[in-house]
Amino acid sequence: MTRRLSLAGQLLALQVIIICVVLVGVAAVTVAQTIQGAHENEGRRALAAGEFIANARATREAIEESGVRYLRIAALSTRTAFDAASVTIVDEHRTVLASTESDLLGTRFPIGESTVLRGRSWSGEGSWDGRPAAIAMVPVLDLDGETIGFAAVYRAFPSVGEGLVRALPNLLTYLGLASAIGIGGSLLVARRVKRQTLGLEPAEITGLVEHRDAMLHGIREGIVGLDLRGRVTLVNDEAIRLLRIPGDALGRTLEDLGVGEEVSDALLAGEVEQDRAVASAGRVLVVNRRPIVNRGREIGSVTTLRDRTELLELRRELVLTRHVTDTLRAQAHEFDNRLHTIAGLIEIGEGDEAVRFVHRISSSRSEFSAAVTGAVRDPSIAALLIAKASQAAELGVALRIAPDSSLPVLGDELSADVATVVGNLVDNALEAASTAPQRWVEVSLGLVDGEVDVVVRDSGPGVPPGMEREIFRRGVSTKHGEQAGERGIGLSLVHLICTRRGGDVTATAVGGSTFTARLPVDAETLDETLVDA
Template sequence: MVVTRRQLTLSGELLLLQLAIVVLVLGAVGVISLAQSAATFDRVEGRRVSALAEQAAWNPLLRARIQQPAPAEVLAPLLHSTLTQSGVSSVTVADVHGKIVSATNTTIVGTALPLGHEGVARGRGWSGYLVLDGERELSAQVPVLSTQGRHLGTVMIGVRAPTAWQRLSGASPYLVVHLGTASLIGGLGSWLLARRIKRQTLGMEPREITGLAEHREAMLHGIAEGVVALDPQLRLTLVNDVGRRLLDLPESGVGRSLSALGVSGRLYDVLAGEGDSRDEIVIHRGNVLVMNRMAIVKDGRRLGTVTTLRDRTELAQLERELGAFRGTTELLRAQAHEFANQLHIISGLSQTGEYDEVVRYIRALRRHKESLDVRLAATVRDTAVAALLMAKSSLAAERHVRLRLSERTALDRLDPMDAADLATVAGNLVDNAIDAAAGGEAAWVEVELRQDAASVEIVVRDSGPGVAPELDQEVFTRGFTTKAAQGGERGIGLALTRLVCHRRGGEVAVTNTADGAVFTARMSIGRPADEAMETTR
């Protein structure tokens, strides 16, 4: 039969440890009390026996009879009187040769006097502990001198040293009661403390708490998302490796406030919020972060917040590429819809026999198409950007929005990388402008592209309601479109636009005019994006 050893619970271990501490403290108090009692006994009794020995040594009878034959019978009453009156343990008299001539303990008469110091034999005094007849005594040895100062002998008076128990009880009449009371209070306090800690640890044992902490560390540092925890005072209490990397926090950041860590702007607003929040978009150091915040509340008490972060920079790039394919699909759908409408018109005219009208309608369509192509070819020489504007024109027409080019538009052929970034910026701005203008009367969107030796400026105007002044910066940091200015959130198109402009050393801004909103973006061309971004730092 195997007997398993039962392990103590956390409360049991704490109780035993606290009781052990109480016992150690009480033991230390007892030792200190004994030491103090011993020091007091040595000081007080040492002075008393020294004074008694000096008094006896100056007694005329003792000085007169110490050198006479058989002094024991004469001195015995004096010694016993001193013993009785002073309460000492022993009184002994020795001659100048160190031979005991009289003593309260008659068995040692005739023996040699034990000397505490060799100077006693030459007439010097001494006090200290001696072992006499198996008993340890605090003794004082004083020389007996004649009136002429001649050394006649020695008087020794001793008091028996108290036991440890006698010293402990003599230290204070209530010391035992005090120690007992302290033991009871300490034991009760230890039990209450153990119960409180048991409740605070939710009944978990140390091995369970250790396992939970290990699992938490493994989980926090093993997941691909960043995790940031704050207390109610906005101090950082926890952050995993991914969160530290995404927010560029120092290794010693735990325990410091967001302000002390240099967190500000939109990132500060999201992290410092009180309630729950989902899918907040923040552009931080060139990264597109999606953040979800959850408030931690227990028993009605707010403990702080936990925010998770996902890096969507690469995903945003994929969304941009996917948007190009989606735009192509929308273009084909819009053109199919436009061609279907034109074919319906031609079919209707043919069925009614209006063949001359069919010819005129087809010629009008051809002239409109040729005029648009010729104008685009004359002002926008980059084929990728021209194709983009052609596609956006078809989409705008389907939504009853007129897309037009400014007369000041002039763009030469660009490097493929420059053209791709320019198409991203222009496409996002035009899409947002079409969204804002659609639904209005005589809706229009105007695109202006201007180029110099080192940069390109894109200006997109629309006939929409404009952007609220308080959102002129939020539309880029929060990932709103112009529709979002009216209340609806729409992805991260403008956030990506600002990101591309910053990466190329430029900027994007929005203003309002009497007609609507004007978005102006500028970006460098003709050199790597990283170099352009480094130049603007």
């Protein structure tokens, strides 16, 4: 079985072949130029020989006196002196008087397009003994400047082989240098290619790409790769679905793709992100981001996206269940305390005081319940607030409803979201206010400009400066204790619910903490709410 060349070997072989072809072309051009130069040189040497014999006084006198013997000797001498192929002397009637070729004597010499009989020297190309040759014709002039004859000199052109021999020294030098440079450069290119491909061959690279694509598009998590300029370098089908971006996302920035601000912030974060929950296109995504480092230099980042919308819904239901459980526990505890108080008053014979005590607590609860039901017509949210009053009483915190609160009946889904937001914000406020000198929490609810506004104020220490946005991230909390690692969930859940519906939640610290949540109401639900109102 024949072993195939490696990628570096194939590149080297291909480049060597290209170099050889180029060198052959260079050699051909060099030989052609050499031959062309030889032709021009032979023409000049033929013209010089013709001028030598034609301008001699003895030649002119011999033609005038018919000195044929001298002319023949002069022709032979000139051929020998100038290494010419043939030398011929012709009179003004084109009759050959003398020639180194004896068979031409007495014949009529052909001049073709030559201008020699008009007294002008002429050179061109002709044929001698079946070979291409340079021919020069120089007129012989008398003392009056009249043409009395001319001398014709032939010099044979060198053959291709002779031209190659003449060009061989320089040609070998050029070819040697070009070969050394070319092969050396090819070796460097082959080595660089091998290093850049990590020693992998084309079949192996193809296999890696195919496996990567299959794995990338087969996993259920979304994957997004970004370069240092924030352009998408890698994206799979799940990421396109979760982010709702076009399929031709490669090479485009997140801004061009219309990715939301919160998701963009997570994808472009400078630090490592672990299990960061963000809202995107009606979904809750868990983001994990890692930088990509190559040879100690960061070249981009890769981020995985997991859809946790269903888990969020489950968590919301669990939170509501926990609220109910905590409220029932608080009510049971409060009920036990009041029963004990009533029993004690009866035992010591203070029956009237026991009756007044029952009226007081009944009146206080009735007033708060009446205030809540008068301002909040949605039964789920009203019941939640009334139940939270028991929890507040257990902590010694006064829970009150803002006088300007007014909330109509909401749709089932929106009501559940608002209840989750209210429950978490009130729990957070009650815990903060329970350690303050003045312990109170105020809740304001309303439907303003197509949005449900939830405002919860407390008398606690307030949100630390600089953490107004950070506090809504999962795992971030201003509280410390044995369970600090389990904190930072309630506010992050509030943030996710608000952003998922297209709203927002903010926190300020002026005289305590103020949390403001806005949950937009879709047009159909808003119309139904206004009709019910």
